[in-house]
Amino acid sequence: MTILLSVKKRIEIPNSLFMSQSLEDVTLIGPTRYYAQPEIKSSLDLPSLTTLHLENVILNHENPGEYGGIFSKCLNLKNLTLSNCNINDHTPFISYPEFSKLTPEKGLYSFANVVVPHLKNLTVVDCRGPIKIYAPELSSLMYQVPYYDTFFANGLSCLEKVDFYMCPFEEDDAPIMKILEQFHxxxxxxxxxxxxxxxxxxxDMLSNLPSPFANLTSLKIYPWKKEGKKKLMVHRQVKNFLLGASSNATVSIYSRKQVKALKDATSAQ
Known part of the structure; x- marks a missing residue:
């Protein structure tokens, strides 16, 4: 079921809209203007739901003490996509055993914890707000955040693929090395x-640190921003940190100039 809302001012989504024993797939898309985006305040009562896509929606649970918050009654929900949503639910964001894929895109997410024992795929794109992950079965992570936010993961023992584009502050007390070590x-x-x-x-610090990556078969370095250093000179200590324990890994480094040329060629076709 797909619901497209076109309203001129903010409305609260009535509980009756999300009360079904049989719905399995729901897409709800609100207006792009923030002041007109619909608001969900109560838990969604959709026990059969497996796939949910919310776009341009505000999640503001009226009972923040309820365990699991907005999705507490979606017991079979496996695939959740949140696009340009704002979350004001201060309970642990996700804490369900059935989740296998979670994709927050854009928007403001004030949650602190993602607790999903069987989550396999997590994609975080252009989101704001700190994130703490407990997902011991996570195998694929895409984290594309063009500014700094706290990132901490625990128990990522099954992780095989990571695309990581965060730009931490240079003066951060927890250097980027500590984040990368979580992807060992x-x-x-x-x-x-x-x-x-x-x-x-x-x-200088890297000279005294062992490489955290013992299983790498492929390392790719790809620019996120258009501006920056004209030419990247990778120091030997940086190479040893990234590849010291994976000497047979293939390495591909794309410069900003190369990426621009690829994009221009694609646009010309």
Whole structure:
């Protein structure tokens, strides 16, 4: 079921709209204007729901003490996509055993915890707000955030593929190395060029750190922003940190100039 809302001012989504024993797939899309985006305040009562896509919607649970919040009654929900949503639900955001895929895109997400024991795929794109992940079965992570926010994961022992594009503050007390060490099991790692540029600032510290990656088969470095250093010079200490324990891994480094040329060629076709 797909619901498209076109309203001129904010409305509260009535409980009756989300009370079904049989619905399995729901898409709800509100207006792009923030002041007109609909608001969900009560738990969605959709016990058969497996796939949910919410876009341009505000989640503001009226009972923040309720365990699980907005999705507490969606017991079979496996695939959740949130696009340009704002979440004001201060309970642990996700705490359901059935989740296998979670995709927050854009918007403001004030949740602190993602607790999903069987989550396999997590995609975080252009979101604001700190995130803490407990997902021991997570195998694929895409984290594309073009500014700094707190990132912490625990128990990522099954992680095989990571695309990571966060740009931390240079003066951060928890250097980028501590974040990368959380991905120690990965085989396929794609890093934003800006992450590698930041590692260059810690060459003295890196000299005393072992490489966290023992299983890498592929490392790709790809620019997130158009501006930045004209040419990346990767220090030996940075290479040792990324590849010291995976000497047979293939390495692909894309410059901003190369990416621009690829985009121009694609646009010309």
């Amino acid at each position: 099991t990965v085989k396929y790692l794609t890093l934003g060029l800006e992450v590698v540029e930041l590692l260059d600032l810690y060459v």
